[in-house]
Amino acid sequence: MSVADRVAAALACAALDRDLRAVVLVDLDPVLLPPLGRWLAALRQPRRPAEPMLVAAGGRDRLWTELVPSRDPRRPGPRLVPGALIEPAHRADRVFLVPDLARAGRPVLHAMVMTLGAEEAHLERDGLTRRWRPEARWLACCRRDDLERVSAHLLDRFALRVNAAGLHRTAGPATAQVLPPPSAIVRAAVRRGVPALATGALLRAVAARPADGRAGHRADLALVRTAAALAALAGRPAAGPALFGRAAELVGVGGTGGTEGGGVWATGPAPAPAPAAGA
8 A cells, every 4th residue: 555545544444433543643744634634524524524633732621621701691701611522422523633642741641541442431520520432533643763652551542553654745735635535435434334344354353463563352353343444445345365464554553565455545436446566
């Protein structure tokens, strides 16, 4: 896969499956993070997607609770409302952006640990009590040399770890897109949601464990779910061996992979054929 295909594939998998909702973009120029966040938000919610939220130095107050001006003249002064992490149903397409995962502040680290991988999150703070199902997607940049600085406890919550070195904007103005629009097949797959996993997929995942050496069931399940997502996004009923190889490329930080289904992320109604060997 090219770097653009690789990043687009990871973001599309994150859009499709909430269990793949956290992506580390290794060696990505952080300036590209906002347009990638908008690409992901638009894929999840084509009509009026939420603007991605940068949480480089987001304070705990803004993430969990926030003070806003009162609209009631009988009660002047600020009022406390749920913060950005507590997702109302109409803003479940929220995307959070972390420009440097290895140097994220404690409030941001706490937010990621508490919500990523959780089926339900719970908040009791400042008189507010909330329970919700976290659906927000997270995109984080991290230099390859800094991955060792990220705790295994946190890194394990990022199912997708993608080599994004060399990704750049398309030629044109500063607002030019980084990735081409997803195909109609990809959009339809995201609308349909998570596909069923085939019997025996977990055994194939164990045999095709990513090269980064992560152990445990989280890595195996991430590989299975990524392969199933790639199959659905390519309009295929099941994932074959080559797609498991591509999935391993997305859950690790490899730079190369198979060519099966190449070009499915480009604009158009159907996947383009894979390039010929040596092309």
